[in-house]
Amino acid sequence: MESVALLVLCVSLLFPGRCLGAEGNLVPEDLQQAPEGQCAYFKDGGLLHMQHYVCCNDCDENNGQPVCGKTTYLASAKGAYCGPCGEDLGAGEPASTFRCGGCEGQAAVRQGCDKRYIYAGAAFCWLHSKCLELRCERAAQAAAQEDGSDDEPYCGDGRCDRGRGEDGTSCPFDCCPYVNDTECRHPHHCSKCPPVCCAEPGCCLD
Incomplete structure (x- = not known):
C-alpha cells in the first residue's frame, strides 16, 4: 500500500x-x-x-x-x-x-x-x-x-482497516494498537504515550 x-x-x-x-x-x-x-x-x-x-x-x-x-x-x-x-x-x-x-x-x-x-x-x-x-x-x-473519497478509510484515521490491507506493517499508526495492545494502545485523556516503535513496522514486538 x-x-x-x-x-x-x-x-x-x-x-x-x-x-x-x-x-x-x-x-x-x-x-x-x-x-x-x-x-x-x-x-x-x-x-x-x-x-x-x-x-x-x-x-x-x-x-x-x-x-x-x-x-x-x-x-x-x-x-x-x-x-x-x-x-x-x-x-x-x-x-x-x-x-x-x-x-x-x-x-x-x-x-x-x-x-x-x-x-x-x-x-x-x-x-x-x-x-x-x-x-x-x-x-x-x-x-x-x-474524487470525493474523503470518507473512505485511510492510514491515519485511527481505524485498522484490514479489509483494505492495513496491518502492522503497512499502517502501524492505525494497526499497532491492535497488534500490540499492551504497549501501543493510543491514549485518550490520559498521560501515557506509547513508544515511538508503535509507529514502525513490527509494533515493538520485533
Whole structure:
C-alpha cells in the first residue's frame, strides 16, 4: 500500500545523515525550515528538547503573508516554535516533510488531530504530529484526485482497516494498537504515550 511510504525511514547506510520523509523525499538532518508549500515534522525540540511539533511554510500564499504564519502545530496551548515561513525556532530534529493543502488544509487536519490526541502530557508525545503527517498526506491526495473519497478509510484515521490491507506493517499508526495492545494502545485523556516503535513496522514486538 501507498501508506508504507508514509513511514519515516532512516536510510543511514545509503544516505548518511538523512531520512526519507512522507513523500519519499530525503530530509536533511539539519533542515531548519519547511520547504515552500510543505510542512515539516520536528521532534526532540522545544521545551526540554522533548517536544514534537509541525511547522508549515505557506509563504506561497497571500503574497508572502499567510494567515497561519508562525502557527506551531503542537498538542499543547503552549509553545511557539515556528517562524512565519515554516522556520524551526525550537531546535528540533527534522523527521519528515509533507504537503497539507496550505493554511485551510492544515486547520482542518489540526482540528481532527486535536480531538483525538490532546491530553495531559501530549506535547511530549509523537502521536499528534504523526496524526498531522498522515492526515495531511491523505488530504493532499484527495485534493489532487478530486474524487470525493474523503470518507473512505485511510492510514491515519485511527481505524485498522484490514479489509483494505492495513496491518502492522503497512499502517502501524492505525494497526499497532491492535497488534500490540499492551504497549501501543493510543491514549485518550490520559498521560501515557506509547513508544515511538508503535509507529514502525513490527509494533515493538520485533
